[in-house]
Amino acid sequence: METIGVIDYGMGNLHSLAKSLERVAGNQRIFISYDTKALLECDRLVLPGVGGVRACMDELRRLELDQMVIEAARKRPLLGICLGMQVLLERSDENGGVNALGLIPGSVVRFPDPPPETEPGLHHERLKVPHMGWNQVRQTRAHPVWAGVPDDSWFYFVHSYHAAPQNPAHTLGAADYPQPFAAAVARDNIVGFQFHPEKSQDVGLKLLANFVNWNGEGA
Amino acid sequence: MLAKRVIPCLDIDAGRVVKGVKFEQLRDAGDPVEVARRYDQQGADELVFLDITASSDERPTLFKTVEAVAHEIYIPLTVGGGVRTSADVRALLSAGADKVAINTAAVLNPDFVHEAGQRFGVQCIVVAIDAKRVKPKTRKKDGNETPQWQVFTHGGRKSTGLDAIEWAKTMVEKGAGELLVTSMDRDGTKAGYDVELLRAISDAVPVPVVASGGVGTLEHLYQGFSEGGADAVLAASIFHNGTYTVAQAKQYLAERDVRVRR
Numbered sequence: 001m002e003t004i005g006v007i008d009y010g011m012g013n014l015h016s017l018a019k020s021l022e023r024v025a026g027n028q029r030i031f032i033s034y035d036t037k038a039l040l041e042c043d044r045l046v047l048p049g050v051g052g053v054r055a056c057m058d059e060l061r062r063l064e065l066d067q068m069v070i071e072a073a074r075k076r077p078l079l080g081i082c083l084g085m086q087v088l089l090e091r092s093d094e095n096g097g098v099n100a101l102g103l104i105p106g107s108v109v110r111f112p113d114p115p116p117e118t119e120p121g122l123h124h125e126r127l128k129v130p131h132m133g134w135n136q137v138r139q140t141r142a143h144p145v146w147a148g149v150p151d152d153s154w155f156y157f158v159h160s161y162h163a164a165p166q167n168p169a170h171t172l173g174a175a176d177y178p179q180p181f182a183a184a185v186a187r188d189n190i191v192g193f194q195f196h197p198e199k200s201q202d203v204g205l206k207l208l209a210n211f212v213n214w215n216g217e218g219a
Numbered sequence: 220m221l222a223k224r225v226i227p228c229l230d231i232d233a234g235r236v237v238k239g240v241k242f243e244q245l246r247d248a249g250d251p252v253e254v255a256r257r258y259d260q261q262g263a264d265e266l267v268f269l270d271i272t273a274s275s276d277e278r279p280t281l282f283k284t285v286e287a288v289a290h291e292i293y294i295p296l297t298v299g300g301g302v303r304t305s306a307d308v309r310a311l312l313s314a315g316a317d318k319v320a321i322n323t324a325a326v327l328n329p330d331f332v333h334e335a336g337q338r339f340g341v342q343c344i345v346v347a348i349d350a351k352r353v354k355p356k357t358r359k360k361d362g363n364e365t366p367q368w369q370v371f372t373h374g375g376r377k378s379t380g381l382d383a384i385e386w387a388k389t390m391v392e393k394g395a396g397e398l399l400v401t402s403m404d405r406d407g408t409k410a411g412y413d414v415e416l417l418r419a420i421s422d423a424v425p426v427p428v429v430a431s432g433g434v435g436t437l438e439h440l441y442q443g444f445s446e447g448g449a450d451a452v453l454a455a456s457i458f459h460n461g462t463y464t465v466a467q468a469k470q471y472l473a474e475r476d477v478r479v480r481r
Contacts, residue, residue, distance in 0.1 A: 132450070134224070159409060200294075
């Protein structure tokens, strides 16, 4: 029996993610843990995350999960979600600048703050940060995780920073806010989603199902 | 681009969905899990649960309800009502809530919002502001009054003396990731949102604003976006009573060029 390891480093809510993975995992086991050895034995790994990047990286390092993820990412399918996707890159501008796992070249940058109101009472469109809600994702290149997921599907986002991969080939999907940004990234056996597939209804479940059935090849 | 959100709100009392007028005269509107599932299927973008149970003895009932609903639906769930400590926030997130709404506790201790945002991430901290119009202190030269609102707590019973717009700014500085703005004058009246209140707050803060209080028609939802400048609209009775489905609401909005997820 194959095992999907969900990395639990004490940040955020794994409830809905675990529930969604269970729903699509077939006969695979879902294993939620911070035990580096046990996680390294898993067939696939999921790195979730919400909150601030500094606290996230501090916890990953304290629990020695950072090296475990880097080691695992050499061969196993690895999925980062939200902050768990952002830390796949080299560094983030959040919290004054934090070095991350460096599995995908590039950095994580903030959406520009909305400009202050220029003309009171003018009913202009003002973009808010965090980018919160449903947005459409353009599939910028083919990948096994997109199988059966319609292009421009809606996914649920909530974040103030976004990944900016150095190599355009590492961007898997883009969303607009208002400028295009990397909503999904990929490199070899690694994928990352800025949005929350576990909060994105059927299409999100389909994406998770594709990941749990992916052998890390054909990307 | 990002879609505007339509959010059914479920007031929860002792494990049941209820609806009242101006925070009083509660009546039963169904089983939370059934209602939540129905809205999910209709295309609701999120759900909000407000626990209005007076007694803290009923807290475990709320956790069970949240757990049961989170198990059934795959859209974000916000839970508010009686959130006073970091332990409350953690318990709700563990039960399956994606965001928590803080109201009275933020007024009693604004730093609680900061603390919760630091600990759990600002993306899951919603500050709920219950605002009521008050007689303006200043009068414009042309004789027109600039509207003013005050923040109320305890389900709208207690005035705080805080100006709602200033309070909204303070809460965002403290770390609120979203504001849920309810007009106490309009809540339950079906007279439409207080769009002036929404516009004033939406223009004053960089974070998303959810409009609440007073929806009676689909036109009111539209006004929340077009006049109020809200990022999301919340409604209860028009959906609970079966007057409209969420899908009908979105159809109506889409016909008026509001970008919605369908």
